[in-house]
Amino acid sequence: MEAEVVEAELVLPSYLSFKRVQMYEKYPKGQARGRHWKHLKQIIQAENYQNYPPDEPNYVNIESPPSMHPCKRICDITGYEAPYHDPRTNLRYANTEVFKIIRSLPNEYVQRYLALRNAAIVLK
Amino acid sequence: MPFISNIQRQSDFNLIDSNTPIVIDNGASYFRIGWAGESEPRVIFRNIVQRPRHKVTGETVTIVGDHDPALLKYFDCTRSGPRSAFDSNVVYQFETMEYILDFGFDRMGATTEIDHPVLITECVCNPVQSRCKMAELLFETYGVPSIAFGVDVAFSYKYNQQQGVCAKDGLALCPGFNTTHVIPFVDGEPVYEGCCRTNIGGFHVTNQLKQLLSLKYPYHLARFTWEKVEDLKMEHCYIAQDYASEVRLFQNGAMEAEGKTRYWQLPWVPPPTDEPPSEEEIARKAAIKEKQGQRLREMAEAKRSSKINELENELHGLEFLLHQLEQVEESEVPPFLAETGYVTKQEIESARNKVMQSLRKAKGEPKNEQAETEKDDLATSEKYSLINIPDDMLSEEQLNEKKKQLSLKSMAEGRQRLKQKRYEEELERERKQQLEEEKRLENPELYLEQLHARYKDLSERVDQQKRLKTNGGSSNGNNLSSGIGRGERLNAAQRERMRLLTTAAFDRGKGEDTFGARDEDWQLYKLMSKDYSNDDDEEPDEDEVELARISSRLQDLDPTFIPKLDAGTTQPAEVPRFRPLTKEDFQIVLGVERFRCPEILFNPNWIGVDQVGLDEMAGVSIRRLPYKDESLEERLTSSILVTGGSSLFPGIVERLEAGIRMIRPCGSPINIVRALDPVMDAWRGAATFASDPQFHMQTFSRLDYYEKGEDWLRKYQLRHTL
Known part of the structure; x- marks a missing residue:
C-alpha cells in the first residue's frame, strides 16, 4: 500500500485491539451469508404495532398526516407557478415557452422530470 | 465546506476515568463521538x-x-x-454500523475494551429491533458496561433551554437529514404522544438540486457530484418568504431576480481566436502558392512537349513506313510488313490518322469542326455503304455489317434531332423572354404586380401539393413532437398504399379473376411497394419550375422581394444549430433553484411525499397533545426552537413565523428562535446530560438487557428532568 495512504490511516485495520470479536471472526471470508439484514419496511412489519394501544407513540403512528392545504402546483421545468397541465406528458408547465420545451423533450427526460415528484411510470 | 471532518486520533483515551461516559451522536449524515462534560466532540466524520x-x-x-x-x-x-447504515432515520445495517463504530472508537484512541458507559442517540420511537441490535453490538463486540439511548432533538432542545434560548414548555422543530421531527416539550420533558415526523430532509433537498441541475445541464453531469451539490446547497440555497411572489420576480425578469441569481463558472479555456494574418504573411503565402503553381505549370509543359515529341517521332516513323511501302512490290508487302507488326496498308494509315489527331490535340490546335462534318458527310456514303444495297445481294458477313451500319446511322440521326430540338427550345425561350421584356418596358408597375400575383398563386399551389403529400404533419398542429408515433396519422401516400394492400388482400377470389389480363394491372405492384412515392421526384413539378423561374425573375427586378422559404418542409427552428462554445455554456445558473429546492421542506408533495410541511407540522403536533389547554398551547408557540442541519437555510425562521401564524388563532404569541448551533447542539446537550451525576441511573447494563428482555427495552425511555 502506498506510503501516503498508510500515513493518512485511510484504511480501517482488520484487527482492532479493543474489540471482543473481530470483524473477520464474525463474518468469515468466503462464506455466503445471504442478506442478513431487514429493511425498514420489514422491521416495522415485525414490530407488530397493531398489538399495542394506539395512543402509545410508535414509529408508524408518529408520521404526519397529509396536508390540509390545497397543493401548490409548480412548473416541473422552471419552478414557476403552473396553471397548465400537459395531458400527453403529464408535466405541469407555466407558459407557452415551457410548453414548447416539454414537447421537444425526449421521453427519457420527461420520465426523469416526473420521477422528481414521484409520478413517473414505473414498470414492474 | 461548512462541515469538516475531524478524524485526528486522540491520545488520551487511557487517561480518562472509566466512569466518564462516551457520548455518540449517531446522525444519519454525521457521526460525532466525544467525552461527556466536554464542549466539543473529539471526532466527527460522515456516517458512510x-x-x-x-x-x-x-x-x-x-x-x-x-x-x-x-x-x-x-x-x-x-x-x-x-x-450508509441508515434506512430513513433508522439504523438497519449493523455490519456497516460496526465499521463506523470501529473507526470512531479507533480514532478516540481506544486500545483496550471500551470500559466506559455509552450514551448514543437514536431516532424518535426507534423500532425495538434496531435498538436491540445496537445494544447487542455494543455489549458483545465492544464490551461496553452500560448504555443509554436518547433522542437527538430532545438533547438539542434541553441544551438550548439551559442556555436560556427557549423555555421549559415549547416546540422543537428539527428538519434533519432524512426526516423532519416536531416534538412538543412540557415541563422540560419531550411529549412523544404529540410528536410528528415527515419523511423529508436535507438529503431530499440536495437530491432535488442535483437532479434539477443534471436535467438542466446534461453536458456537465460529471460536475454534479453529491459533495459538490451539497456544498452548493449550503452556500446558495435560501427559503423564500413567499414562494409565489419570489418566483414571479424571476418569471418577469425583474432586476431583483438578476441580483439573486448566482453563477457558477466552470473552468473554461476560450478557443484560440485566429488573428487575421499580417501583410507579410499573406505575401509570403502568395509567393509560396505562386511558386508551386509555377512548378506545376512547368511540369505540365514539360510533359506536353515530351508527348508531342513522342507523337511526332511516331508520325515520322509511320510516314516513312508508308513511303517505303509505296516502293515495295505488291507481292513483297506481307513479308515486309511482318517485321512492323501491321498487316495492311489501311491499318498503317488509320494509325497515322490517329497519331495525327492526338498530336493536334496535344498541340492545342482547335479541331476544325466544319471540316470534320464535311468529311463526315463525305464519309457517310462510304460508312453506310451497305445500307442501300438489297439484302439478297449481300453475303452473310456483309449482312451483319449492314445491320451494324443501320443502327449506327439511326443513332447518329437521333442525336442530330435532339440537337435540333434543343436549339428550337432555346429560340422559343428567348422569344418569350423578349416578349416579357417588352411587356415590362411597356408598363413596369403592372408587370411587377402581375408577377407578384402569379408568384403568390403558384407558391400557394405548390405548398398545398406538398401538404397533401405529407398530410398530417402540419395539419394537426403539433409539429413539435417530430417522428410518427403510434397515434400519428399516415400521410396521404401511405394511406393510399394501405388501401391498395387491403383491397388486394380481400378482393381477389371473388368472381372471375382477370388480374393480369391487362398490362396496367401490373402497375399495382409498383404502387404497393414501400418506397414508391406518388410523384416522380427526379423531374420536379411544372408548377415548381415555373415558381423557381418567377422567383428568380422577381429577385432580379424587385430588390425588396424575398423569396418565401419552404415553410412546409423545414422544421421549426428548435434544433440547436452548431455554434462555437462560449463562456456561457460553461456557466451553471442558480436562479429559482436556490429557493425551489429547500421549499420542499414546506411542500413535501412537490417530491411526491404526501405529508404536511414544516409549518403545518407545528399545528399537527399541538393538536396531537393529549391535554387541551389553551394557555399551554400559547406557551408552546411562544418558545419554538428550530434545530437540525436543514434549519441553516437563511430565511427559515421568518418563513416559519409567517406559516405558523396562519394556522394558529389570531393574536396568539409566536416566538421562533434558531438553536445556537443547529448542527452540534444535539451532541453538546447529550454530553451535558451524560456528565450529570445522576446519569448512571438511566443506563442499563448487559445483565439488565438479558434479564429484562425486549419488552422492557421497548418501553425504555430517557428522562431529561430528574
Whole structure:
C-alpha cells in the first residue's frame, strides 16, 4: 500500500485491539451469508404495532398526516407557478415557452422530470 | 465546506476515568463521538462506509467517512458506492454500523475494551429491533458496561433551554437529514404522544438540486457530484418568504431576480481566436502558392512537349513506313510488313490518322469542326455503304455489317434531332423572354404586380401539393413532437398504399379473376411497394419550375422581394444549430433553484411525499397533545426552537413565523428562535446530560438487557428532568 495512504490511516485495520470479536471472526471470508439484514419496511412489519394501544407513540403512528392545504402546483421545468397541465406528458408547465420545451423533450427526460415528484411510470 | 471532518486520533483515551461516559451522536449524515462534560466532540466524520478494491494488490479494504479524494485514486471505487447504515432515520445495517463504530472508537484512541458507559442517540420511537441490535453490538463486540439511548432533538432542545434560548414548555422543530421531527416539550420533558415526523430532509433537498441541475445541464453531469451539490446547497440555497411572489420576480425578469441569481463558472479555456494574418504573411503565402503553381505549370509543359515529341517521332516513323511501302512490290508487302507488326496498308494509315489527331490535340490546335462534318458527310456514303444495297445481294458477313451500319446511322440521326430540338427550345425561350421584356418596358408597375400575383398563386399551389403529400404533419398542429408515433396519422401516400394492400388482400377470389389480363394491372405492384412515392421526384413539378423561374425573375427586378422559404418542409427552428462554445455554456445558473429546492421542506408533495410541511407540522403536533389547554398551547408557540442541519437555510425562521401564524388563532404569541448551533447542539446537550451525576441511573447494563428482555427495552425511555 502506498506510503501516503498508510500515513493518512485511510484504511480501517482488520484487527482492532479493543474489540471482543473481530470483524473477520464474525463474518468469515468466503462464506455466503445471504442478506442478513431487514429493511425498514420489514422491521416495522415485525414490530407488530397493531398489538399495542394506539395512543402509545410508535414509529408508524408518529408520521404526519397529509396536508390540509390545497397543493401548490409548480412548473416541473422552471419552478414557476403552473396553471397548465400537459395531458400527453403529464408535466405541469407555466407558459407557452415551457410548453414548447416539454414537447421537444425526449421521453427519457420527461420520465426523469416526473420521477422528481414521484409520478413517473414505473414498470414492474 | 461548512462541515469538516475531524478524524485526528486522540491520545488520551487511557487517561480518562472509566466512569466518564462516551457520548455518540449517531446522525444519519454525521457521526460525532466525544467525552461527556466536554464542549466539543473529539471526532466527527460522515456516517458512510466505502469498501473499494485496492488497485495494486486487489484486496478489498474498508474506508469510513469521507477522505481526501486525492488519496482515493489508489482505489477502485466503481464497484461499490458509499454505504450508509441508515434506512430513513433508522439504523438497519449493523455490519456497516460496526465499521463506523470501529473507526470512531479507533480514532478516540481506544486500545483496550471500551470500559466506559455509552450514551448514543437514536431516532424518535426507534423500532425495538434496531435498538436491540445496537445494544447487542455494543455489549458483545465492544464490551461496553452500560448504555443509554436518547433522542437527538430532545438533547438539542434541553441544551438550548439551559442556555436560556427557549423555555421549559415549547416546540422543537428539527428538519434533519432524512426526516423532519416536531416534538412538543412540557415541563422540560419531550411529549412523544404529540410528536410528528415527515419523511423529508436535507438529503431530499440536495437530491432535488442535483437532479434539477443534471436535467438542466446534461453536458456537465460529471460536475454534479453529491459533495459538490451539497456544498452548493449550503452556500446558495435560501427559503423564500413567499414562494409565489419570489418566483414571479424571476418569471418577469425583474432586476431583483438578476441580483439573486448566482453563477457558477466552470473552468473554461476560450478557443484560440485566429488573428487575421499580417501583410507579410499573406505575401509570403502568395509567393509560396505562386511558386508551386509555377512548378506545376512547368511540369505540365514539360510533359506536353515530351508527348508531342513522342507523337511526332511516331508520325515520322509511320510516314516513312508508308513511303517505303509505296516502293515495295505488291507481292513483297506481307513479308515486309511482318517485321512492323501491321498487316495492311489501311491499318498503317488509320494509325497515322490517329497519331495525327492526338498530336493536334496535344498541340492545342482547335479541331476544325466544319471540316470534320464535311468529311463526315463525305464519309457517310462510304460508312453506310451497305445500307442501300438489297439484302439478297449481300453475303452473310456483309449482312451483319449492314445491320451494324443501320443502327449506327439511326443513332447518329437521333442525336442530330435532339440537337435540333434543343436549339428550337432555346429560340422559343428567348422569344418569350423578349416578349416579357417588352411587356415590362411597356408598363413596369403592372408587370411587377402581375408577377407578384402569379408568384403568390403558384407558391400557394405548390405548398398545398406538398401538404397533401405529407398530410398530417402540419395539419394537426403539433409539429413539435417530430417522428410518427403510434397515434400519428399516415400521410396521404401511405394511406393510399394501405388501401391498395387491403383491397388486394380481400378482393381477389371473388368472381372471375382477370388480374393480369391487362398490362396496367401490373402497375399495382409498383404502387404497393414501400418506397414508391406518388410523384416522380427526379423531374420536379411544372408548377415548381415555373415558381423557381418567377422567383428568380422577381429577385432580379424587385430588390425588396424575398423569396418565401419552404415553410412546409423545414422544421421549426428548435434544433440547436452548431455554434462555437462560449463562456456561457460553461456557466451553471442558480436562479429559482436556490429557493425551489429547500421549499420542499414546506411542500413535501412537490417530491411526491404526501405529508404536511414544516409549518403545518407545528399545528399537527399541538393538536396531537393529549391535554387541551389553551394557555399551554400559547406557551408552546411562544418558545419554538428550530434545530437540525436543514434549519441553516437563511430565511427559515421568518418563513416559519409567517406559516405558523396562519394556522394558529389570531393574536396568539409566536416566538421562533434558531438553536445556537443547529448542527452540534444535539451532541453538546447529550454530553451535558451524560456528565450529570445522576446519569448512571438511566443506563442499563448487559445483565439488565438479558434479564429484562425486549419488552422492557421497548418501553425504555430517557428522562431529561430528574
